[in-house]
Amino acid sequence: MQNGIFIFNRLILDLSLLGFYAKMKKNILKIPSLLDNLETDLKIVLALRKLKEPLMIGIHNGGVWVAEQMHQRLKIKEPLGVMDISFYRDDFSQIGMNPKVKPSKLPAHMEGRDIILIDDVFYTGRTIRAALNEIFDYGRPNQVVLGVLIERDGRQIPIKPDCAGCTFRLPVGQRIKLTGPSPLGIEIKTFNNE
Amino acid sequence: MIDLQLNSEGKLKHFLTIEGLNKEILTEILDVAESFSSMSSQRVKKVPLLRGRTIVNLFFENSTRTRTTFELAATRLSADVLSINIAASATSKGESLLDTINNLEAMFVDMFVVRHGISGAGHFIAQHTAPHISVINAGDGQHAHPTQAMLDMFTIRQYKQKFDHLKVAIIGDILHSRVARSQIRALNTLGVKDVRVIAPKTLLPQFVENLGVTSFNDIEEGLVGSDVIIMLRLQKERMTSALLPTEREYFKCFGLTEKRLKLANPDAIVMHPGPINRGVEIESSIADGPQSVILQQVTNGVAVRMAIMSLVIQPKGNVS
Numbered sequence: 001m002q003n004g005i006f007i008f009n010r011l012i013l014d015l016s017l018l019g020f021y022a023k024m025k026k027n028i029l030k031i032p033s034l035l036d037n038l039e040t041d042l043k044i045v046l047a048l049r050k051l052k053e054p055l056m057i058g059i060h061n062g063g064v065w066v067a068e069q070m071h072q073r074l075k076i077k078e079p080l081g082v083m084d085i086s087f088y089r090d091d092f093s094q095i096g097m098n099p100k101v102k103p104s105k106l107p108a109h110m111e112g113r114d115i116i117l118i119d120d121v122f123y124t125g126r127t128i129r130a131a132l133n134e135i136f137d138y139g140r141p142n143q144v145v146l147g148v149l150i151e152r153d154g155r156q157i158p159i160k161p162d163c164a165g166c167t168f169r170l171p172v173g174q175r176i177k178l179t180g181p182s183p184l185g186i187e188i189k190t191f192n193n194e
Numbered sequence: 195m196i197d198l199q200l201n202s203e204g205k206l207k208h209f210l211t212i213e214g215l216n217k218e219i220l221t222e223i224l225d226v227a228e229s230f231s232s233m234s235s236q237r238v239k240k241v242p243l244l245r246g247r248t249i250v251n252l253f254f255e256n257s258t259r260t261r262t263t264f265e266l267a268a269t270r271l272s273a274d275v276l277s278i279n280i281a282a283s284a285t286s287k288g289e290s291l292l293d294t295i296n297n298l299e300a301m302f303v304d305m306f307v308v309r310h311g312i313s314g315a316g317h318f319i320a321q322h323t324a325p326h327i328s329v330i331n332a333g334d335g336q337h338a339h340p341t342q343a344m345l346d347m348f349t350i351r352q353y354k355q356k357f358d359h360l361k362v363a364i365i366g367d368i369l370h371s372r373v374a375r376s377q378i379r380a381l382n383t384l385g386v387k388d389v390r391v392i393a394p395k396t397l398l399p400q401f402v403e404n405l406g407v408t409s410f411n412d413i414e415e416g417l418v419g420s421d422v423i424i425m426l427r428l429q430k431e432r433m434t435s436a437l438l439p440t441e442r443e444y445f446k447c448f449g450l451t452e453k454r455l456k457l458a459n460p461d462a463i464v465m466h467p468g469p470i471n472r473g474v475e476i477e478s479s480i481a482d483g484p485q486s487v488i489l490q491q492v493t494n495g496v497a498v499r500m501a502i503m504s505l506v507i508q509p510k511g512n513v514s
Contacts, residue, residue, distance in 0.1 A: 086229070093246070099225070099226065099505070102229060108237075137241075138236050
Protein backbone atom coordinates (compact mmCIF):
# COMPACT_ATOMS: atom_id res chain seq x y z
CA MET A 1 0.00 0.00 0.00
CA GLN A 2 2.78 2.37 1.08
CA ASN A 3 4.64 1.40 -2.05
CA GLY A 4 1.60 2.38 -4.13
CA ILE A 5 1.37 5.82 -2.48
CA PHE A 6 5.08 6.33 -3.10
CA ILE A 7 4.71 5.52 -6.79
CA PHE A 8 1.67 7.82 -7.05
CA ASN A 9 3.51 10.70 -5.33
CA ARG A 10 6.51 10.11 -7.55
CA LEU A 11 4.27 10.24 -10.64
CA ILE A 12 2.73 13.54 -9.50
CA LEU A 13 6.22 14.95 -8.87
CA ASP A 14 7.47 13.80 -12.26
CA LEU A 15 4.43 15.26 -14.04
CA SER A 16 4.81 18.61 -12.29
CA LEU A 17 8.53 18.61 -13.03
CA LEU A 18 7.78 17.89 -16.70
CA GLY A 19 5.37 20.81 -16.77
CA PHE A 20 7.99 22.98 -15.10
CA TYR A 21 10.65 22.00 -17.63
CA ALA A 22 8.25 22.58 -20.53
CA LYS A 23 7.49 26.08 -19.22
CA MET A 24 11.16 26.72 -18.61
CA LYS A 25 12.04 25.64 -22.17
CA LYS A 26 9.33 27.87 -23.56
CA ASN A 27 10.82 30.82 -21.71
CA ILE A 28 14.43 29.91 -22.35
CA LEU A 29 14.03 29.25 -26.05
CA LYS A 30 13.17 32.76 -27.17
CA ILE A 31 15.39 33.81 -30.06
CA PRO A 32 16.02 37.46 -29.05
CA SER A 33 17.13 36.52 -25.54
CA LEU A 34 19.24 33.63 -26.84
CA LEU A 35 21.02 36.02 -29.24
CA ASP A 36 21.50 38.56 -26.43
CA ASN A 37 22.95 35.89 -24.13
CA LEU A 38 25.32 34.64 -26.81
CA GLU A 39 26.47 38.18 -27.61
CA THR A 40 27.19 38.93 -23.94
CA ASP A 41 28.98 35.61 -23.48
CA LEU A 42 31.08 36.14 -26.62
CA LYS A 43 32.09 39.67 -25.58
CA ILE A 44 33.35 38.37 -22.22
CA VAL A 45 35.26 35.44 -23.74
CA LEU A 46 36.75 37.56 -26.55
CA ALA A 47 38.04 40.04 -23.96
CA LEU A 48 39.36 37.33 -21.64
CA ARG A 49 41.15 35.47 -24.40
CA LYS A 50 42.31 38.70 -26.07
CA LEU A 51 41.25 37.90 -29.64
CA LYS A 52 42.87 40.17 -32.21
CA GLU A 53 41.00 41.10 -35.42
CA PRO A 54 39.04 37.89 -35.26
CA LEU A 55 37.57 36.13 -38.27
CA MET A 56 34.03 34.87 -37.74
CA ILE A 57 32.91 31.64 -39.43
CA GLY A 58 29.35 30.28 -39.48
CA ILE A 59 28.58 26.61 -40.12
CA HIS A 60 25.86 25.94 -42.75
CA ASN A 61 22.90 26.41 -42.43
CA GLY A 62 21.74 27.51 -38.97
CA GLY A 63 25.22 28.50 -37.83
CA VAL A 64 25.47 31.00 -40.68
CA TRP A 65 22.16 32.63 -39.67
CA VAL A 66 23.35 33.04 -36.06
CA ALA A 67 26.80 34.18 -37.23
CA GLU A 68 25.25 36.88 -39.45
CA GLN A 69 23.64 38.37 -36.32
CA MET A 70 26.77 38.07 -34.17
CA HIS A 71 28.96 39.45 -36.95
CA GLN A 72 26.84 42.60 -36.96
CA ARG A 73 26.49 42.89 -33.17
CA LEU A 74 30.21 42.42 -32.49
CA LYS A 75 31.13 44.79 -35.36
CA ILE A 76 33.59 42.39 -36.95
CA LYS A 77 35.41 44.07 -39.83
CA GLU A 78 36.34 41.14 -42.02
CA PRO A 79 33.52 39.57 -44.10
CA LEU A 80 31.81 36.58 -42.54
CA GLY A 81 33.25 33.20 -43.52
CA VAL A 82 30.86 30.33 -44.22
CA MET A 83 31.61 26.66 -43.96
CA ASP A 84 29.91 23.44 -45.05
CA ILE A 85 31.33 20.48 -43.16
CA SER A 86 29.77 17.77 -45.41
CA PHE A 87 33.18 16.77 -46.80
CA TYR A 88 34.54 16.26 -43.28
CA ARG A 89 31.63 14.35 -41.70
CA ASP A 90 32.65 11.22 -39.80
CA ASP A 91 29.47 9.38 -40.83
CA PHE A 92 30.06 9.67 -44.61
CA SER A 93 30.89 5.96 -44.88
CA GLN A 94 27.53 5.10 -43.27
CA ILE A 95 25.18 7.62 -44.89
CA GLY A 96 27.00 8.75 -48.05
CA MET A 97 27.25 12.19 -49.59
CA ASN A 98 24.98 15.06 -48.62
CA PRO A 99 23.80 16.20 -52.06
CA LYS A 100 22.89 19.64 -50.72
CA VAL A 101 26.50 20.47 -49.87
CA LYS A 102 27.35 24.14 -50.38
CA PRO A 103 30.78 25.62 -51.11
CA SER A 104 32.75 26.86 -48.11
CA LYS A 105 33.80 30.49 -48.42
CA LEU A 106 36.81 31.08 -46.24
CA PRO A 107 39.83 33.34 -46.64
CA ALA A 108 42.85 31.53 -48.07
CA HIS A 109 45.11 32.66 -45.22
CA MET A 110 43.95 31.37 -41.85
CA GLU A 111 47.45 30.72 -40.54
CA GLY A 112 47.86 32.31 -37.13
CA ARG A 113 44.37 33.86 -37.12
CA ASP A 114 41.99 34.23 -34.18
CA ILE A 115 38.70 32.58 -35.16
CA ILE A 116 35.18 32.72 -33.75
CA LEU A 117 33.31 29.62 -34.89
CA ILE A 118 29.52 29.82 -34.69
CA ASP A 119 26.90 27.07 -34.89
CA ASP A 120 23.20 26.93 -34.05
CA VAL A 121 22.87 23.81 -31.87
CA PHE A 122 25.65 21.97 -30.06
CA TYR A 123 24.75 18.32 -29.52
CA THR A 124 27.28 15.48 -29.95
CA GLY A 125 30.28 17.65 -30.84
CA ARG A 126 30.92 15.84 -34.12
CA THR A 127 30.00 18.78 -36.35
CA ILE A 128 32.50 20.96 -34.51
CA ARG A 129 35.20 18.31 -34.81
CA ALA A 130 34.57 18.23 -38.59
CA ALA A 131 34.62 22.05 -38.74
CA LEU A 132 37.93 22.20 -36.83
CA ASN A 133 39.44 19.67 -39.23
CA GLU A 134 38.38 21.82 -42.18
CA ILE A 135 39.77 24.99 -40.55
CA PHE A 136 43.11 23.29 -39.98
CA ASP A 137 43.24 22.30 -43.67
CA TYR A 138 43.24 26.03 -44.47
CA GLY A 139 46.03 26.79 -41.98
CA ARG A 140 46.93 26.62 -38.30
CA PRO A 141 44.84 29.16 -36.41
CA ASN A 142 46.14 30.98 -33.34
CA GLN A 143 43.00 30.22 -31.34
CA VAL A 144 39.40 29.21 -31.97
CA VAL A 145 36.45 30.29 -29.81
CA LEU A 146 33.25 28.30 -30.22
CA GLY A 147 29.89 30.03 -29.77
CA VAL A 148 26.52 28.30 -30.16
CA LEU A 149 22.97 29.53 -29.81
CA ILE A 150 21.81 26.41 -27.95
CA GLU A 151 23.88 23.83 -26.09
CA ARG A 152 22.01 20.64 -25.33
CA ASP A 153 23.14 17.49 -23.54
CA GLY A 154 24.40 14.44 -25.46
CA ARG A 155 28.11 15.17 -26.01
CA GLN A 156 29.93 12.19 -27.51
CA ILE A 157 33.45 13.60 -27.80
CA PRO A 158 35.48 15.92 -25.55
CA ILE A 159 34.56 19.19 -27.29
CA LYS A 160 32.46 21.88 -25.55
CA PRO A 161 31.34 25.38 -26.54
CA ASP A 162 33.02 28.41 -24.97
CA CYS A 163 29.82 30.48 -25.20
CA ALA A 164 26.16 29.49 -25.47
CA GLY A 165 22.85 31.35 -25.64
CA CYS A 166 21.41 28.71 -23.32
CA THR A 167 22.16 25.23 -22.01
CA PHE A 168 19.50 22.64 -21.30
CA ARG A 169 18.63 18.95 -21.23
CA LEU A 170 16.44 17.22 -23.78
CA PRO A 171 15.23 13.58 -23.82
CA VAL A 172 17.35 11.29 -26.04
CA GLY A 173 14.63 10.87 -28.67
CA GLN A 174 14.22 14.60 -29.23
CA ARG A 175 16.11 16.85 -31.65
CA ILE A 176 16.20 20.61 -31.59
CA LYS A 177 16.62 22.59 -34.81
CA LEU A 178 16.93 26.24 -35.71
CA THR A 179 14.60 27.26 -38.54
CA GLY A 180 15.12 30.37 -40.64
CA PRO A 181 16.70 32.48 -41.90
CA SER A 182 13.91 35.00 -41.49
CA PRO A 183 12.42 34.85 -38.95
CA LEU A 184 14.58 32.57 -36.84
CA GLY A 185 12.60 29.96 -34.95
CA ILE A 186 13.12 26.80 -32.92
CA GLU A 187 11.66 23.42 -33.69
CA ILE A 188 11.74 20.39 -31.39
CA LYS A 189 11.07 17.04 -33.07
CA THR A 190 10.66 13.60 -31.53
CA PHE A 191 12.28 10.60 -33.21
CA ASN A 192 11.13 7.14 -32.23
CA ASN A 193 14.22 5.35 -33.44
CA GLU A 194 16.63 7.08 -31.05
CA MET B 195 20.71 -1.72 -68.34
CA ILE B 196 19.75 1.80 -67.25
CA ASP B 197 18.79 0.80 -63.72
CA LEU B 198 22.22 -0.72 -63.29
CA GLN B 199 23.53 2.76 -62.50
CA LEU B 200 21.15 3.37 -59.60
CA ASN B 201 20.70 1.60 -56.26
CA SER B 202 17.36 0.66 -54.72
CA GLU B 203 17.00 4.20 -53.33
CA GLY B 204 17.42 5.74 -56.79
CA LYS B 205 20.91 7.04 -55.96
CA LEU B 206 23.96 6.67 -58.17
CA LYS B 207 25.82 3.43 -57.70
CA HIS B 208 27.78 3.26 -60.96
CA PHE B 209 28.50 6.03 -63.44
CA LEU B 210 28.56 4.43 -66.87
CA THR B 211 26.60 6.66 -69.21
CA ILE B 212 24.53 9.86 -69.14
CA GLU B 213 21.65 7.92 -70.67
CA GLY B 214 18.93 7.20 -68.15
CA LEU B 215 20.08 9.84 -65.64
CA ASN B 216 17.66 12.68 -65.01
CA LYS B 217 18.29 16.41 -64.72
CA GLU B 218 18.24 16.27 -60.90
CA ILE B 219 21.07 13.72 -60.76
CA LEU B 220 23.19 15.65 -63.28
CA THR B 221 22.56 18.93 -61.43
CA GLU B 222 23.47 17.25 -58.14
CA ILE B 223 26.82 16.20 -59.62
CA LEU B 224 27.47 19.77 -60.82
CA ASP B 225 26.50 21.25 -57.42
CA VAL B 226 28.70 18.88 -55.43
CA ALA B 227 31.56 19.54 -57.89
CA GLU B 228 31.17 23.26 -57.29
CA SER B 229 31.71 22.71 -53.58
CA PHE B 230 34.82 20.64 -54.31
CA SER B 231 36.19 23.33 -56.61
CA SER B 232 36.14 25.79 -53.68
CA MET B 233 38.74 23.53 -52.02
CA SER B 234 41.41 24.99 -54.29
CA SER B 235 41.98 27.80 -51.76
CA GLN B 236 42.77 25.32 -48.97
CA ARG B 237 46.38 24.85 -47.95
CA VAL B 238 45.76 21.11 -47.64
CA LYS B 239 43.79 20.29 -50.79
CA LYS B 240 42.41 17.07 -49.41
CA VAL B 241 39.25 15.92 -47.64
CA PRO B 242 38.85 12.70 -45.65
CA LEU B 243 35.70 11.40 -47.40
CA LEU B 244 37.13 8.22 -48.95
CA ARG B 245 39.71 7.42 -46.28
CA GLY B 246 40.18 3.68 -46.05
CA ARG B 247 38.61 3.09 -49.47
CA THR B 248 40.55 1.60 -52.40
CA ILE B 249 40.07 2.75 -55.98
CA VAL B 250 41.57 0.92 -58.94
CA ASN B 251 42.23 2.74 -62.20
CA LEU B 252 42.06 0.24 -65.03
CA PHE B 253 43.10 1.89 -68.27
CA PHE B 254 43.11 -0.49 -71.20
CA GLU B 255 43.57 2.48 -73.55
CA ASN B 256 46.04 5.33 -73.42
CA SER B 257 45.13 8.46 -71.49
CA THR B 258 46.92 11.38 -69.92
CA ARG B 259 44.34 13.89 -68.70
CA THR B 260 41.60 11.46 -67.69
CA ARG B 261 43.87 9.03 -65.83
CA THR B 262 45.83 11.72 -64.01
CA THR B 263 42.74 13.73 -63.04
CA PHE B 264 41.05 10.55 -61.76
CA GLU B 265 44.18 9.74 -59.75
CA LEU B 266 44.35 13.27 -58.39
CA ALA B 267 40.61 13.29 -57.59
CA ALA B 268 40.87 10.00 -55.67
CA THR B 269 43.98 11.18 -53.83
CA ARG B 270 42.26 14.43 -52.84
CA LEU B 271 39.40 12.38 -51.43
CA SER B 272 42.01 10.49 -49.32
CA ALA B 273 41.39 7.14 -51.06
CA ASP B 274 44.12 4.63 -51.74
CA VAL B 275 44.65 4.49 -55.49
CA LEU B 276 46.06 1.72 -57.62
CA SER B 277 46.72 2.49 -61.27
CA ILE B 278 47.21 -0.73 -63.15
CA ASN B 279 49.49 -0.57 -66.14
CA ILE B 280 47.64 -2.91 -68.46
CA ALA B 281 50.52 -3.20 -70.93
CA ALA B 282 52.67 -4.68 -68.16
CA SER B 283 49.87 -6.66 -66.48
CA ALA B 284 48.69 -10.24 -66.79
CA THR B 285 46.17 -9.13 -69.45
CA SER B 286 49.07 -9.08 -71.87
CA LYS B 287 49.69 -12.74 -70.89
CA GLY B 288 46.18 -13.68 -71.98
CA GLU B 289 44.16 -13.13 -68.77
CA SER B 290 40.49 -12.34 -69.49
CA LEU B 291 38.93 -9.06 -68.38
CA LEU B 292 36.69 -10.81 -65.90
CA ASP B 293 39.59 -12.73 -64.37
CA THR B 294 41.53 -9.48 -63.94
CA ILE B 295 38.49 -7.94 -62.22
CA ASN B 296 37.92 -10.99 -59.99
CA ASN B 297 41.55 -10.94 -58.88
CA LEU B 298 41.40 -7.27 -58.03
CA GLU B 299 38.11 -7.77 -56.19
CA ALA B 300 39.82 -10.36 -54.04
CA MET B 301 42.06 -7.51 -52.81
CA PHE B 302 39.00 -5.75 -51.27
CA VAL B 303 38.68 -2.79 -53.59
CA ASP B 304 35.72 -0.40 -53.49
CA MET B 305 35.69 1.15 -56.97
CA PHE B 306 36.91 0.55 -60.51
CA VAL B 307 37.57 3.40 -62.91
CA VAL B 308 37.66 1.78 -66.33
CA ARG B 309 38.73 2.91 -69.78
CA HIS B 310 38.38 0.31 -72.47
CA GLY B 311 38.46 0.24 -76.26
CA ILE B 312 35.29 -1.83 -76.47
CA SER B 313 31.88 -0.18 -76.07
CA GLY B 314 29.99 -1.54 -73.08
CA ALA B 315 33.07 -2.69 -71.12
CA GLY B 316 32.03 -0.60 -68.10
CA HIS B 317 28.53 -2.09 -68.10
CA PHE B 318 30.00 -5.58 -68.37
CA ILE B 319 32.23 -5.04 -65.35
CA ALA B 320 29.41 -3.40 -63.35
CA GLN B 321 27.21 -6.45 -64.02
CA HIS B 322 29.85 -8.87 -62.78
CA THR B 323 31.36 -7.15 -59.76
CA ALA B 324 30.38 -7.66 -56.13
CA PRO B 325 27.40 -5.51 -55.00
CA HIS B 326 29.49 -3.14 -52.85
CA ILE B 327 31.79 -2.16 -55.73
CA SER B 328 31.10 0.90 -57.90
CA VAL B 329 32.26 1.27 -61.50
CA ILE B 330 32.99 4.55 -63.25
CA ASN B 331 33.28 4.58 -67.02
CA ALA B 332 36.30 6.63 -68.09
CA GLY B 333 35.55 6.03 -71.78
CA ASP B 334 34.38 2.86 -73.55
CA GLY B 335 34.95 2.44 -77.28
CA GLN B 336 32.75 4.80 -79.26
CA HIS B 337 29.94 4.60 -76.71
CA ALA B 338 30.31 7.04 -73.81
CA HIS B 339 32.69 9.20 -71.81
CA PRO B 340 30.29 10.51 -69.17
CA THR B 341 32.80 12.12 -66.78
CA GLN B 342 34.24 14.20 -69.64
CA ALA B 343 30.70 15.27 -70.56
CA MET B 344 30.01 16.28 -66.95
CA LEU B 345 33.19 18.34 -66.65
CA ASP B 346 32.22 20.04 -69.92
CA MET B 347 28.73 20.79 -68.52
CA PHE B 348 30.39 22.14 -65.36
CA THR B 349 32.62 24.41 -67.47
CA ILE B 350 29.65 25.62 -69.54
CA ARG B 351 27.66 26.39 -66.37
CA GLN B 352 30.68 28.19 -64.91
CA TYR B 353 30.82 30.58 -67.88
CA LYS B 354 27.16 30.72 -69.00
CA GLN B 355 25.28 30.06 -65.71
CA LYS B 356 22.15 28.60 -67.35
CA PHE B 357 21.64 26.00 -70.06
CA ASP B 358 18.22 26.56 -71.57
CA HIS B 359 18.96 29.55 -73.83
CA LEU B 360 22.31 28.28 -75.16
CA LYS B 361 23.31 27.42 -78.70
CA VAL B 362 26.00 24.74 -78.59
CA ALA B 363 28.01 23.67 -81.65
CA ILE B 364 29.99 20.42 -81.56
CA ILE B 365 32.48 20.26 -84.43
CA GLY B 366 34.58 17.41 -85.75
CA ASP B 367 34.72 13.64 -85.68
CA ILE B 368 31.24 12.98 -84.25
CA LEU B 369 31.22 9.46 -85.72
CA HIS B 370 33.97 8.09 -83.48
CA SER B 371 33.47 10.41 -80.53
CA ARG B 372 32.20 8.91 -77.28
CA VAL B 373 32.66 12.40 -75.83
CA ALA B 374 30.17 13.90 -78.31
CA ARG B 375 27.57 11.22 -77.58
CA SER B 376 27.76 11.84 -73.85
CA GLN B 377 27.80 15.61 -74.32
CA ILE B 378 24.68 15.54 -76.51
CA ARG B 379 22.81 13.44 -73.90
CA ALA B 380 23.90 15.72 -71.08
CA LEU B 381 23.07 18.94 -72.97
CA ASN B 382 19.61 17.61 -73.85
CA THR B 383 18.95 16.48 -70.28
CA LEU B 384 20.05 19.82 -68.84
CA GLY B 385 17.67 21.67 -71.14
CA VAL B 386 19.78 22.97 -74.06
CA LYS B 387 17.37 23.22 -76.97
CA ASP B 388 19.83 24.13 -79.75
CA VAL B 389 22.60 21.55 -80.13
CA ARG B 390 24.34 21.49 -83.51
CA VAL B 391 26.77 18.93 -84.81
CA ILE B 392 29.09 20.07 -87.58
CA ALA B 393 31.15 17.57 -89.57
CA PRO B 394 31.76 16.15 -93.03
CA LYS B 395 29.11 13.57 -93.93
CA THR B 396 31.65 10.76 -93.53
CA LEU B 397 32.21 11.68 -89.87
CA LEU B 398 28.55 11.94 -88.86
CA PRO B 399 26.69 8.87 -87.64
CA GLN B 400 23.59 7.88 -89.59
CA PHE B 401 20.37 9.29 -88.13
CA VAL B 402 22.35 11.60 -85.83
CA GLU B 403 19.31 13.90 -85.65
CA ASN B 404 17.57 11.22 -83.59
CA LEU B 405 19.89 12.17 -80.73
CA GLY B 406 18.20 15.57 -80.56
CA VAL B 407 20.63 17.65 -82.63
CA THR B 408 20.67 19.58 -85.89
CA SER B 409 23.43 18.54 -88.27
CA PHE B 410 25.47 20.80 -90.55
CA ASN B 411 28.05 19.97 -93.20
CA ASP B 412 29.06 23.61 -93.51
CA ILE B 413 31.00 24.91 -90.49
CA GLU B 414 30.25 28.56 -91.25
CA GLU B 415 26.52 27.96 -91.41
CA GLY B 416 26.55 25.95 -88.18
CA LEU B 417 28.70 28.38 -86.19
CA VAL B 418 26.42 31.41 -86.60
CA GLY B 419 25.23 32.69 -83.20
CA SER B 420 26.84 29.88 -81.16
CA ASP B 421 27.46 30.46 -77.44
CA VAL B 422 29.58 27.37 -76.89
CA ILE B 423 31.89 25.75 -79.44
CA ILE B 424 33.18 22.28 -78.70
CA MET B 425 35.97 21.03 -80.96
CA LEU B 426 36.70 17.33 -81.27
CA ARG B 427 39.90 15.52 -82.22
CA LEU B 428 40.06 13.46 -85.41
CA GLN B 429 40.29 9.91 -84.06
CA LYS B 430 42.54 8.50 -86.72
CA GLU B 431 43.21 5.41 -84.61
CA ARG B 432 39.54 4.42 -84.95
CA MET B 433 39.24 5.19 -88.68
CA THR B 434 39.24 1.91 -90.57
CA SER B 435 38.33 3.29 -93.99
CA ALA B 436 39.14 6.37 -96.08
CA LEU B 437 36.89 8.93 -94.42
CA LEU B 438 39.04 12.00 -95.08
CA PRO B 439 41.25 13.09 -97.98
CA THR B 440 43.97 14.83 -95.95
CA GLU B 441 44.34 16.66 -92.62
CA ARG B 442 45.10 19.86 -94.53
CA GLU B 443 41.89 19.64 -96.45
CA TYR B 444 39.97 18.87 -93.26
CA PHE B 445 41.40 21.99 -91.61
CA LYS B 446 40.53 24.03 -94.67
CA CYS B 447 36.89 22.93 -94.57
CA PHE B 448 36.24 22.25 -90.85
CA GLY B 449 39.08 23.80 -88.85
CA LEU B 450 38.20 26.55 -86.37
CA THR B 451 39.96 29.70 -87.55
CA GLU B 452 39.92 33.27 -86.19
CA LYS B 453 37.75 34.30 -89.15
CA ARG B 454 35.19 31.56 -88.53
CA LEU B 455 35.13 32.19 -84.78
CA LYS B 456 33.79 35.68 -85.50
CA LEU B 457 30.56 34.06 -86.77
CA ALA B 458 29.77 32.86 -83.24
CA ASN B 459 28.57 35.16 -80.47
CA PRO B 460 31.35 37.53 -79.32
CA ASP B 461 31.33 35.99 -75.83
CA ALA B 462 31.33 32.40 -77.10
CA ILE B 463 33.65 29.99 -75.32
CA VAL B 464 35.82 27.46 -77.16
CA MET B 465 36.23 24.02 -75.63
CA HIS B 466 38.18 20.88 -76.51
CA PRO B 467 38.39 17.63 -74.54
CA GLY B 468 42.02 17.18 -75.60
CA PRO B 469 44.44 16.16 -76.82
CA ILE B 470 44.30 19.00 -79.33
CA ASN B 471 45.83 18.77 -82.77
CA ARG B 472 46.87 22.32 -83.57
CA GLY B 473 46.38 23.17 -87.20
CA VAL B 474 44.16 20.13 -87.79
CA GLU B 475 40.92 20.95 -85.97
CA ILE B 476 41.79 24.26 -84.35
CA GLU B 477 44.06 27.21 -85.11
CA SER B 478 46.79 27.57 -82.50
CA SER B 479 45.94 31.19 -81.75
CA ILE B 480 42.37 30.20 -80.76
CA ALA B 481 43.51 27.32 -78.54
CA ASP B 482 45.68 29.81 -76.61
CA GLY B 483 43.33 32.77 -77.08
CA PRO B 484 40.99 34.61 -74.70
CA GLN B 485 37.88 32.62 -75.67
CA SER B 486 39.55 29.27 -75.04
CA VAL B 487 38.57 27.52 -71.78
CA ILE B 488 40.47 24.34 -72.63
CA LEU B 489 42.77 24.43 -69.59
CA GLN B 490 39.87 25.39 -67.31
CA GLN B 491 38.21 22.16 -68.48
CA VAL B 492 41.23 20.23 -67.21
CA THR B 493 41.12 22.05 -63.84
CA ASN B 494 37.40 21.34 -63.53
CA GLY B 495 38.00 17.68 -64.34
CA VAL B 496 39.41 17.08 -60.85
CA ALA B 497 36.45 18.61 -58.96
CA VAL B 498 33.86 16.90 -61.18
CA ARG B 499 35.54 13.50 -60.81
CA MET B 500 35.77 14.01 -57.03
CA ALA B 501 32.02 14.70 -57.01
CA ILE B 502 31.19 11.61 -59.08
CA MET B 503 33.45 9.34 -57.00
CA SER B 504 32.00 10.56 -53.71
CA LEU B 505 28.43 10.22 -54.99
CA VAL B 506 28.77 6.68 -56.35
CA ILE B 507 30.75 5.15 -53.50
CA GLN B 508 28.46 2.88 -51.55
CA PRO B 509 27.95 3.52 -47.84
CA LYS B 510 29.45 0.65 -45.85
CA GLY B 511 26.84 -2.04 -45.28
CA ASN B 512 24.67 -0.89 -48.22
CA VAL B 513 24.88 -3.50 -50.94
CA SER B 514 21.51 -2.95 -52.63
